[in-house]
Amino acid sequence: MLEGAEVRLAVDIGGTFTDIVLDIGELRRTRKVLTTPTQPEQAVLDGTRLILADAKARISDIDVFIHGTTLATNAIIERRGARTALIATSGFRDVLDIGTESRYDQYDLSIDKPKPLVPRALRFTVPERVDAHGDVRLPLDEAAVRALVPQLRAQNVTSIAIAFLHAYANPAHERRAGEILAAEMPGVSITLSSAVCPEIREYERTSTAVANAYVQPLMDSYLARMEQALRIEQFRGAIYLVTSGGGVTSIDTARRFPVRLVESGPAGGAIFAGQIAARLGERKVLSFDMGGTTAKICLIEDFEPESSRVFEVDRAARFLKGSGLPVRIPVIEMVEIGAGGGSIARIDAMKRVTVGPESASS
Known part of the structure; x- marks a missing residue:
């Protein structure tokens, strides 16, 4: 059965189930196993062994391994x-x-904005200035950067966005x-906005860099x-990882820029x-x-998912653009909310039943 045939394995890790x-x-x-949240690779290996045993094959027989996941998305949504x-x-x-100084609902006096991934106490600044043409107006104060190290250590920071x-x-x-x-803090993940999103628009670039830094330790260690x-x-x-734009990337690139995997699993879907839709002729x-x-x-439409250069994660208002955290990456356009089959229901301060974004997971 294996002779001359290409063996391909695809794995999608969700917050609750891992599909193979x-x-x-x-x-x-196909196989479906429960996700192992603390060590997601365990569910991948367990499910892979089971499905290969069904086909009387071994891991060494696999030619291509394609991987999609919502781990990065879930980490952001569930903080x-x-x-x-x-x-x-x-x-x-x-x-x-x-942000952009705009309000997604101009007439809501008690507007609920998405909570930043980095609280104000963990935001720092240093003297430096480069203009829009790339000319240095104020050299970087390297002493000020080094002076931040004790504060970062005292705050138990494990990832830094610059x-x-x-x-x-x-x-x-x-x-x-x-x-x-x-050099001063070996082992701490460092994300540069110029590497993750080398584009204009200060808020979107900063938000993208922060999102990358926020999920990098988790995704890097897992991968x-x-x-x-x-x-x-x-x-x-x-080994290939599905990106948010529906393409694939190498595992090394995914470990450096895990923000590109934010919509990895849903993009594959x-x-x-x-x-x-193409098979059925439905446009x-x-x-x-x-x-x-x-x-x-x-x-x-016309057998192609809508695509975009900006995606919003964790919208405060489910259907209002501008109410989420912007991530500037190539992405398949979709609406995503923190309400799934395993989402936890609770009563909020106004005695209303709310669902998610916390999930019971597996």
């Missing part, structure tokens, strides 16, 4: 990411609160600050453990829904993906 699909030529098998600090240009400490003004035009100051902090576990099992094929389709932790909906 095995393709060997014309043979296709289970790393203890993250933000270092910005002097005068820009509150960019996460100021977002300086106009770093997209000249990333030199961000890179130098990153080098200093990496490293998973790759090592597969190699121990004699896996010799290629939307791509598949588009393929089904206007609405796809719905109900998970245990989140629910996703996507508009598909």
